[in-house]
Amino acid sequence: MSAGTIVSLPDQSTARIPKMNFITRENGLLSWLLTGDHKRIATLYLISITFFFFIGGALAGLIRLELLTPQTSLMAADTYNKVFTMHGIIMIFFFLVPSVPATLGNFLMPMMIGAKDLALPKVNLLSWYLYIIGGCMGIYVMATGGVDTGWTFTTPLSTHYVNTHVISTALAAFVAGFSSVFTGLNFIVTIHKMRCPGMTWFRLPLFVWSNYAASILMVLGTPVLAITLVLIILERTVGIGVFDPAKGGDPILFQHLFWFYSHPAVYIMILPGMGVISEVVSTFSRKRVFGYTAVAFSSVAIAVFGFFVWAHHMFIMGISNYAALIFSLLTMLVAVPSAIKIFNWAFTLYKGSITFETPMLYAFGFMGLFTIGGLTGVFLGTTGTDIHLTETYFIVAHFHFVMVGGMLMAFLSGMHFWWPKWTGRMYPEKISQFAAVVTFIGFNFTFFPQFILGMLGMPRRYAAYPPEFQALNVFSTAGASILGVGYLLPIIYLTWSLKYGAVAGNNPWQATGLEWQTQSPPLTENFTEIPIMDHEAYDYEWLEKQQEKEVASVG
Amino acid sequence: MDHISPVLWQFLQKWLTHFALFPPEASTVAPESDALFFFMVLVSLIGLTIVVLLIVGFSILYSKKRHPQAVQIEGSTLLEATWTIIPLGLFLVMFVWGALLYFRIYTPSANAMNIYVVGKQWMWKAEHPGGQHEINALHVPMGRPVQITLISQDVFHSFSIPAFRVKREAIPGRYTTVWFEATAVGTYHLFCTQYCGTDHSEMIGDVIVMTPDDYKKWLESSTSGNSLAQDGERLFASLSCNACHNARPDARGPSLANVYNARLTLSSGQPITVDDAYLRDAILDPSQHTTQGYAPIMPTYRGQISEEGVIALVEYIKNLDSDYRVQQTLNTTDLLPDSEGGKPAAGAKAPAAEKEVKP
Numbered sequence: 001m002s003a004g005t006i007v008s009l010p011d012q013s014t015a016r017i018p019k020m021n022f023i024t025r026e027n028g029l030l031s032w033l034l035t036g037d038h039k040r041i042a043t044l045y046l047i048s049i050t051f052f053f054f055i056g057g058a059l060a061g062l063i064r065l066e067l068l069t070p071q072t073s074l075m076a077a078d079t080y081n082k083v084f085t086m087h088g089i090i091m092i093f094f095f096l097v098p099s100v101p102a103t104l105g106n107f108l109m110p111m112m113i114g115a116k117d118l119a120l121p122k123v124n125l126l127s128w129y130l131y132i133i134g135g136c137m138g139i140y141v142m143a144t145g146g147v148d149t150g151w152t153f154t155t156p157l158s159t160h161y162v163n164t165h166v167i168s169t170a171l172a173a174f175v176a177g178f179s180s181v182f183t184g185l186n187f188i189v190t191i192h193k194m195r196c197p198g199m200t201w202f203r204l205p206l207f208v209w210s211n212y213a214a215s216i217l218m219v220l221g222t223p224v225l226a227i228t229l230v231l232i233i234l235e236r237t238v239g240i241g242v243f244d245p246a247k248g249g250d251p252i253l254f255q256h257l258f259w260f261y262s263h264p265a266v267y268i269m270i271l272p273g274m275g276v277i278s279e280v281v282s283t284f285s286r287k288r289v290f291g292y293t294a295v296a297f298s299s300v301a302i303a304v305f306g307f308f309v310w311a312h313h314m315f316i317m318g319i320s321n322y323a324a325l326i327f328s329l330l331t332m333l334v335a336v337p338s339a340i341k342i343f344n345w346a347f348t349l350y351k352g353s354i355t356f357e358t359p360m361l362y363a364f365g366f367m368g369l370f371t372i373g374g375l376t377g378v379f380l381g382t383t384g385t386d387i388h389l390t391e392t393y394f395i396v397a398h399f400h401f402v403m404v405g406g407m408l409m410a411f412l413s414g415m416h417f418w419w420p421k422w423t424g425r426m427y428p429e430k431i432s433q434f435a436a437v438v439t440f441i442g443f444n445f446t447f448f449p450q451f452i453l454g455m456l457g458m459p460r461r462y463a464a465y466p467p468e469f470q471a472l473n474v475f476s477t478a479g480a481s482i483l484g485v486g487y488l489l490p491i492i493y494l495t496w497s498l499k500y501g502a503v504a505g506n507n508p509w510q511a512t513g514l515e516w517q518t519q520s521p522p523l524t525e526n527f528t529e530i531p532i533m534d535h536e537a538y539d540y541e542w543l544e545k546q547q548e549k550e551v552a553s554v555g
Numbered sequence: 556m557d558h559i560s561p562v563l564w565q566f567l568q569k570w571l572t573h574f575a576l577f578p579p580e581a582s583t584v585a586p587e588s589d590a591l592f593f594f595m596v597l598v599s600l601i602g603l604t605i606v607v608l609l610i611v612g613f614s615i616l617y618s619k620k621r622h623p624q625a626v627q628i629e630g631s632t633l634l635e636a637t638w639t640i641i642p643l644g645l646f647l648v649m650f651v652w653g654a655l656l657y658f659r660i661y662t663p664s665a666n667a668m669n670i671y672v673v674g675k676q677w678m679w680k681a682e683h684p685g686g687q688h689e690i691n692a693l694h695v696p697m698g699r700p701v702q703i704t705l706i707s708q709d710v711f712h713s714f715s716i717p718a719f720r721v722k723r724e725a726i727p728g729r730y731t732t733v734w735f736e737a738t739a740v741g742t743y744h745l746f747c748t749q750y751c752g753t754d755h756s757e758m759i760g761d762v763i764v765m766t767p768d769d770y771k772k773w774l775e776s777s778t779s780g781n782s783l784a785q786d787g788e789r790l791f792a793s794l795s796c797n798a799c800h801n802a803r804p805d806a807r808g809p810s811l812a813n814v815y816n817a818r819l820t821l822s823s824g825q826p827i828t829v830d831d832a833y834l835r836d837a838i839l840d841p842s843q844h845t846t847q848g849y850a851p852i853m854p855t856y857r858g859q860i861s862e863e864g865v866i867a868l869v870e871y872i873k874n875l876d877s878d879y880r881v882q883q884t885l886n887t888t889d890l891l892p893d894s895e896g897g898k899p900a901a902g903a904k905a906p907a908a909e910k911e912v913k914p
Contacts, residue, residue, distance in 0.1 A: 004620060078753050150750045156727060157710040161676070161752055245728025246857065248840070251711065252726065285617070291630035316713065317724040318731040321661055325654050332646035336639060342606055343638040344630075349613035351626040356614070364610060371606045375599040382649045384656025385592055388720040391713055391748035455592075456578050457717020459748040462756035466744065468575045540625065 006284065006355050007508050009426065015503035017424040021521040036121030037524050041128050042107035043422075045098060048128075050491070052094040052135060055142075057487060059087035064446075064480040070467045080463035081148035082164070086141075088151030089169060093176045094135050096403055097265065100272035101218075102131070102183050104414045105211045107422060109187060111515035111522065112205050114196025114531045119189040127182035134176030141165045141172065150461060152262070153228075155243040155254040159235040167236060170229040177222045177229075180268070184218030187211055196514075198533035202296070205513050205537050206289055209296040210275030213303035217264045217271070220307070225261035228254065255317060259310035267306040269403060270370075271299055273410030274341055277363050280413050281345045283511040284360040285352025288538040291344045298337035305334035315386045324383050331381035338374045342367060357429065357509075361436040362413030369405025369443065373398060376451065394454020400447045412439070412490060419494065420508050424520045425501030428493050435493075439486030445479025512543050581739040581764065582719035584660055589720070591652050598645055660721055663734040667700035671783075671866045674705065674712035674725035677754035679745060682866055685774055686782040691760030693745060694777075695737055696770035702734040704831055708862045713749035716762050724749060730832045737764040787871025788880070790864055794856065802878035808853065809846045811881070815873045820847040834869045 009015070022039045025031075032040055062083050066074045075083070106124065110117050118124050141147055147169040149158040158166050191212050195204070231254075234240045241247030243254045282289045289295055311319055311327040345367055354360075376398040380386050389395065419427050449472040458469045465473070507516040518527050535542040580586055616622065670693070671682040681689040695701050705714055707725040714733065715722040718741075723733035747758035765773060781789075791797060799808035817829050822845045827833055837844040838860070841853035860868070875881070 004618075006619070072756075077756060081750075081753065081755070148752070152750075154711055154750065157750070157752055161710050251728070286625035288627055288629070290628060291635050294630065294635045315657070316722050317711075318726055318729065321658060324657060328650055328654065328657075332643070332650045335646055336643050339642040340635065340639055343609075343634075346606060346609035346613065347631075347634065349610065349617060351622070351628060352613070352617045353619045353622050353625040354614055354617050355619045364614075367610060368603075368607060371603055372599075375595075375602055378599075378646060378649060379592070379595050382591070382595070382653030384588065384653035384660065385595065386653075387657065387660055387722050388588055388592075388717065391715070391722065392717075452576060456575050457715065457744060457746065459715065459746045459756075461750040464756045466759075541627065 004355060005357065006286070006510050007357065007426075007429075008505075008510060009502055009508055010505040012502055015505060017503060017521070018519045018523075020523060021424070021519065022524045023521055025524045034125070036117065036125060038106050038110050038118045038121065038124060039422075039522065039524075039526075041124050042103050044128050045102040045106060045131070048132060048135065049095050049099055049103060052090050052138075053487075054491075055139075056087055056090040056095055057484070059083050059090065061480065061484060063087060064477040066463065067465070067473045068477045070465050070470050072463045075463075077463040078148060081150075081461070082146035084461060085148050085150050086138075086146055089147075089173065090138060091403075092151055092265070092269075093173050094131075094138060096269040096407055097176075097180055098131060098183070099269070099407065099411050100276060100414065101180075101187070101211055101214055101268075102127070104276065104411075104418060105187065105207075105272055106183070108418060108513075108515055109208055109211055110190060110194065111518065111526050112208050112513055113191065113194060113199055114514050114527070114533060115190060115194035116525050116527070116530075118186045119194055120186050123182050124186055127179040127186070130175050130179035130182065134172045134174075134179065137168055137172035137175065141168045152258060153232055153254075155232065155235070155251045156245075158232060159243060167233050170232050174226055174229045177226050180218045181222045184215035184222075187215040188219065191215075196531050196533055200533075202293065203533055203535075203537050204296075205275075206278035206292070206295050206299075207272075207275035210271045210278070210299045213299040214268050214271040216303050217268045217306060221261045221264040221268070224257060225265075228257040228261065231257070252314070252317060252319070255314050256311065259313045260307075263310040263313065264303075264306045266399070266402065267302055269407050270410075271302060273366070273407045273414075274299065276410045276414035276417070277345060277366055279511075279513065280359045280363040280417050281348050282538045283417070283509050284357060284363075285349050285354045286510075286540050287348055287352040288536070288540070289344065290347040290350070291340075292537065294340055295344050298340045301337040302334060305330060305337070309334055309381075312381050312386070315383050316390060328381055328383045332378070335374065335378055335381065338370075342371055342374075356433075357416075358427070358432040358436050359413045359417035361433055362409045362416065362439075365436065365440045365443075366406055366409040366413060369401050369409060369440075373401030373406055376401065388457075389454055391459060392454035393450040393458045393460055396460050397447045397450035397454060400450070405443055405447070409439070412436070415490070415494075417509070418515075419497070420504030421515060421520045421522070423498055423501070424504055425497050426504050426508060427490075427497045427501060431489065431493050435486055435489035438482060438489065442479050442482030442484070442486045446476050446483050447479070449473070449475040449479075510540075510543065510547075512538050512540060579718045579739070579741070579743065580720075581737055581741060581743055582716075582721070583736040583738055584656070585718065585720045585738075587656060587659070591649070591656055594652070595649060598649075602642075661723075661733065663702040663732055664700035664736070667702035667734050669702045669704055670695070671704050671706075671870070672714060672725070673708055673862045673866070674714065674747065674751075674758075675708040675862075676710065676752055677747070677758040679712075679714070679747070679758065679760050680863065682783055682863060683774070684783050684870060686779045686786065687774060687777045688779060689777075691745070691758075693760065693762045694770065694773050695762065695764055696767045697737050697740055697764050698767065700734055700736045702732055704866075705731045705733070706835075706862055706866075710751050711749045712747045712751050712758065715746045715748040716743060717746070718743035718762070722748060730835065737762075740764050740766060783867050783870040784874045785871075787867035787869070790860070790868055791871055791881075794859070796868075797881050799853070801881050807849070809849055810878055811872050812875050812878045814875070821845060822847050822849070822851065831869050831873075834872055835865050838865060838868060 022037055066080050147164040147166055148162055149166055231242050235243055241249045243249045243251050278289050309327055309331045312331045315324050379389055416427055453469055453472050458465055504520050506519055514531055673680045678690050681693045705723055705725040707727045712725040714725055719735045721733050721735050723731050741764055743762045745760040745762045800811050802810035814829050820826050839857045842851050845851045
């Protein structure tokens with residue numbers, strides 16, 4: 001083991017991937033499509049969300065290309081509107097929402113709490129099928145002409161004024177929504193009921209805490225989205241008039257209902273990512289997460305406050321000035337737990353013994369970019385400055401810093417971190433570190449200029465724009481091409497590593513989680529015997545003793 | 556250098572000459588909005604610097620090479636309290652400062668002149684009280700508070716003037732207002748910032764700020780001949796509003812003289828103050844907005860009047876300080892010869908007849 005790394009791999013000349021594991025257990029397509037194993041379902045999810053990520057990413061590329069010039073030179077305005085709408089819908093409903101919970105969460109959560117599987121394996125499989133049905137409907141919409149309402153389905157535009165596939169799209173999001181309700185429900189039941197002996201709430205890894213918080217949001221928030229989408233469909237088909245001012249309805253009501261889900265949804269997206277960061281930062285600084293309880297409770301606080309801030313999307317929409325005050329105040333309160341987390345992660349490094357493998361680099365990227373994303377969120381949560389900045393590129397930059405700079409970095413960090421557990425093989429370290437740096441640079445080039453564009457007043461969702469905004473848009477597009485490379489690289493080398501990566505062994509990172517105390521890739525039952533948790537989470541001294549014992553018994 | 560790449564060369568030239576980094580400040584609230592903005596930028600930069608310094612500093616000091624054995628630390632309540640309370644305090648300062656700014660931007664100045672703006676797919680239509688109509692342009696005088704009363708005829712739009720730092724959603728079916736006082740002569744962008752369909756990005760215009768003298772000249776040279784209130788008066792007569800709202804002793808509808816800003820009680824018992832929104836609702840959805848003491852007999856005019864028409868009517872009623880002109884119009888119709896002369900006479904009887912039926 002060299003001084004710069006904690007990686008300890010088994011002797012490559014003798015090491016083999018264990019013959020019996022969840023991948024080799026059964027063969028044939030049906031054994032995958034009818035599986036109840038959370039790890040196999042997670043693998044199915046991983047393949048499907050990667051597919052949707054690249055569709056969404058290609059659409060993002062088209063958007064940036066169109067915005068290279070001030071005129072609508074690449075595509076017609078209608079086409080552009082469809083492209084950004086599909087980009088938003090695919091990225092949010094088919095990538096970000098399921099990304100960490102349904103892949104990493106599905107794969108890891110039962111192992112982390114010492115369980116054989118999720119509490120409801122068939123519901124878990126059903127959730128993947130719902131996701132796929134929703135996804136296929138999304139693809140159908142795209143293939144047959146797309147939709148141009150924006151991912152926010154704003155009424156009355158979506159109900160009375162566009163002639164695109166609003167109903168199919170709403171149904172797609174409706175069905176995909178149930179997939180996340182089922183995942184959330186499954187997680188809550190599992191965390192309550194399936195923890196192994198000794199696994200008390202405060203011994204749970206923080207990844208489990210943050211997925212628990214996100215699950216509550218999924219279960220309580222998504223049904224409201226479902227109701228809203230059904231109302232949209234009814235409004236469009238039979239004209240019930242709930243949102244139609246001509247029939248005494250109120251389009252503002254739609255905004256309330258939609259954001260009641262869609263604001264918590266951003267926490268559904270980011271909370272599991274925060275869980276990943278807690279695990280990674282702890283492992284690569286060989287230290288217990290600083291202020292474990294504060295980090296755990298800040299996740300719960302975000303979940304609770306997250307439900308009471310939705311109207312900060314509506315400060316300029318003619319809600320009462322006093323309502324705006326209250327929602328602004330609550331928004332300030334929800335910003336605090338995120339700040340707490342950032343500082344706790346930073347102080348986890350203090351007196352640690354830090355190494356800089358790829359997951360840690362992505363985690364550093366997350367911390368920097370999420371800090372910017374979070375702080376610019378305060379600009380928008382403050383009523384007075386929101387007036388100027390909302391609906392401009394400032395808001396586009398803000399949520400991309402949180403969702404792409406934050407969430408996607410966390411997802412990639414987690415994918416690299418648990419890749420050896422998932423596949424039994426290491427990814428190639430040098431090129432992946434390079435990819436992490438490229439992603440970070442490309443990201444900043446792409447999205448930082450958009451803050452300035454927003455400050456200048458450039459509105460979002462514009463296919464054409466005044467020429468003085470071009471220089472910054474050219475920067476942004478140039479950055480996007482770098483970012484694209486940053487995302488293509490992992491696909492290539494991770495696929496390569498499936499066959500040629502070094503054999504990882506059980507615990508290449510010397511991490512403490514229960515998932516690392518079993519073989520890689522794990523058995524279908526996860527453990528040969530149900531583990532007993534007799535130590536705190538992130539107890540590196542326990543791990544050392546454990547390893548000494550092993551050496552002694554082998555010796 | 557242009558032999559390398561004409562495109563690159565052109566881009567570099569544009570970069571040097573047409574590169575905006577900060578929008579012009581052209582209203583009284585713009586410097587105030589920017590002051591808060593820069594305060595927040597400053598706080599954010601300090602916050603970000605602290606986070607980056609912590610991460611980079613600890614990464615150097617406690618890298619595995621330098622610090623091979625980690626020291627386990629549980630946490631620190633004092634530190635947790637520090638980074639809970641300090642950010643919370645700063646956020647609360649921003650909250651209060653922002654709220655003051657918000658109330659300032661959305662509470663119109665009492666002596667503001669009013670301009671109506673209708674948003675529709677995909678244009679902005681401005682209606683000045685003097686009868687000037689503009690599309691995708693808005694002329695305003697410098698140094699005078701201007702209130703914009705907004706409404707959308709179809710979908711959500713958003714009225715944004717970045718140089719003034721103001722923005723307000725134009726909503727179908729309800730009036731919203733925003734105000735500003737321009738401080739610098741010039742032409743500024745007017746954007747629609749709420750996605751509104753195909754030509755969303757074409758829904759842009761110019762705000763032209765003029766000196767008061769130039770503005771006066773502009774007003775004179777671009778009037779359509781009728782003021783907005785006069786347009787309203789014509790509509791009022793042609794829709795026969797005056798058949799009921801005529802302030803006669805036997806009138807079926809309430810008198811509208813001085814009704815604007817008056818306090819009324821609705822038949823539901825709810826007290827209200829008459830404003831633009833109420834007038835609009837009373838015209839389009841009268842059954843829910845009947846004044847106490849009157850029968851809910853007024854038909855709805857929804858679908859019969861455009862938003863501009865409603866605005867003209869509202870402007871007319873707003874400026875109605877006596878019933879004299881209402882009765883004048885009525886009298887002129889009464890005096891029309893022969894065939895038409897018969898009708899008003901019958902019309903005049905009709906209320907009386909209905910009155911008998913009512914009890």
